[in-house]
Amino acid sequence: MPPSSPSPAPTTRVMSGGMSRGAFWLMLRRLALFAASAELVYLAVFLALGMPAMALACAVGSATYVVAYVLMGLRWNHTAVVLMWAEVLTQAGVCTVLLGWASGGHYFLLVFLPAVAVSRSPRRALAALIFLLAAYLCLDVLAHRAAPAYALSPASLTTLRWLSIVVVFGMFTYTARFYTRRVQDAEEQLYDMATTDSLTGLWNRRQFLQLTHAEIDRARRHGTPLALVLADIDHFKLVNDQHGHDTGDQVIRHVAGLMRGQARGGDLMGRWGGEEFVALLPMTDGTGALEWSERVRSRVEQTPCRPDGQAVEVTLSLGVCELLAGQTLDHAFKNADAALYAAKNAGRNRVCVAPAALPAQPPAAEVHRQAAAAPGDPRPAPSIAG
Numbered sequence: 001m002p003p004s005s006p007s008p009a010p011t012t013r014v015m016s017g018g019m020s021r022g023a024f025w026l027m028l029r030r031l032a033l034f035a036a037s038a039e040l041v042y043l044a045v046f047l048a049l050g051m052p053a054m055a056l057a058c059a060v061g062s063a064t065y066v067v068a069y070v071l072m073g074l075r076w077n078h079t080a081v082v083l084m085w086a087e088v089l090t091q092a093g094v095c096t097v098l099l100g101w102a103s104g105g106h107y108f109l110l111v112f113l114p115a116v117a118v119s120r121s122p123r124r125a126l127a128a129l130i131f132l133l134a135a136y137l138c139l140d141v142l143a144h145r146a147a148p149a150y151a152l153s154p155a156s157l158t159t160l161r162w163l164s165i166v167v168v169f170g171m172f173t174y175t176a177r178f179y180t181r182r183v184q185d186a187e188e189q190l191y192d193m194a195t196t197d198s199l200t201g202l203w204n205r206r207q208f209l210q211l212t213h214a215e216i217d218r219a220r221r222h223g224t225p226l227a228l229v230l231a232d233i234d235h236f237k238l239v240n241d242q243h244g245h246d247t248g249d250q251v252i253r254h255v256a257g258l259m260r261g262q263a264r265g266g267d268l269m270g271r272w273g274g275e276e277f278v279a280l281l282p283m284t285d286g287t288g289a290l291e292w293s294e295r296v297r298s299r300v301e302q303t304p305c306r307p308d309g310q311a312v313e314v315t316l317s318l319g320v321c322e323l324l325a326g327q328t329l330d331h332a333f334k335n336a337d338a339a340l341y342a343a344k345n346a347g348r349n350r351v352c353v354a355p356a357a358l359p360a361q362p363p364a365a366e367v368h369r370q371a372a373a374a375p376g377d378p379r380p381a382p383s384i385a386g
């Protein structure tokens, strides 16, 4: 990263497990609340079992999780995590040693596993895992070497154990869902970044080409027409020079929006690069594409971009080509590009059709349809040539 670049905000820094730091702490805060509520359920169970000391321990446990929740809200994350570790270890140890292995208190150590697994430092994760395993085995040894301090009835032990199992299931399910959703979000974000142009939201060149190949196959299978349109903002360099690059960007976005506004469901719109756009119109022949392009041209001409309230008038030149049977995409692009070049050469703000697209039409130079031009407009009158 260049030194002048701002460092990313803590909430967007990505952990090694693919989750942002902010998301991780959000998850941990929710788990702290969940644990605080679970402790209250235990408190009620211990009171019902006539064990006020254990109920008090649960009250302290619940308060500890609430404090951890608040601390995480204040970004005292490290202290909060230490508190939560201490609470879980104490609770699991006390339950297992005092009530016996059958109470299921040791299951709580397992809830650390998902959090440890996404640690940014593999060495720290390994150390935490070894510590957890050692703690678990120690509890197992302690619980099986000495008799529990409290001799609970099998029914009471089953109640406590099942409660632990339900709580651990709940926490695991939540963390698994949380991680899965984060991964899905990240995948969608990556897909968007890889396929769309960030300025306009249109398909980028690579994705447009990929989708175009599929569309050509479909058109060939069904014998339906398909048209390609290349569009380029006129004198765009002047817009940048006169109004600045940011306004230039807004003009690009504005024109992209107007093009998208004229699209039907199956039409593909892409940003070909710079101030150039591309459209693939399924079920559309050269004549249909010409009409569509003329609508876009006229819309752009009549709708100035107003980035800061000030109107920036722009026009668009378009080159149209119908993809004919046996024609390669490369060939179609060359034809559309030649038509666009013709539109630029003929004075801009107009649509030209590659001759092959309108087989019944006379040569390009001979057909001109006048489009509305304001009286006294110094620009050449827009026309459609085919």
Ligand SMILES: Nc1nc2c(ncn2[C@@H]2O[C@H](COP(=O)(O)OP(=O)(O)OP(=O)(O)O)[C@@H](O)[C@H]2O)c(=O)[nH]1
Residues within 6 Å of the ligand: 232, 233, 234, 235, 236, 237, 238, 240, 244, 245, 246, 247, 248, 249, 252, 273, 274, 275, 344, 348
């Ligand atoms: N603001 C902005 N400008 C861009 C972007 N991409 C390309 N440009 C500029 O677009 C301008 C294109 O200029 P030219 O290729 O000369 O075309 P033009 O001025 O539109 O002229 P004609 O196409 O012949 O009408 C260049 O100045 C580029 O720097 C972009 O993403 N944002």
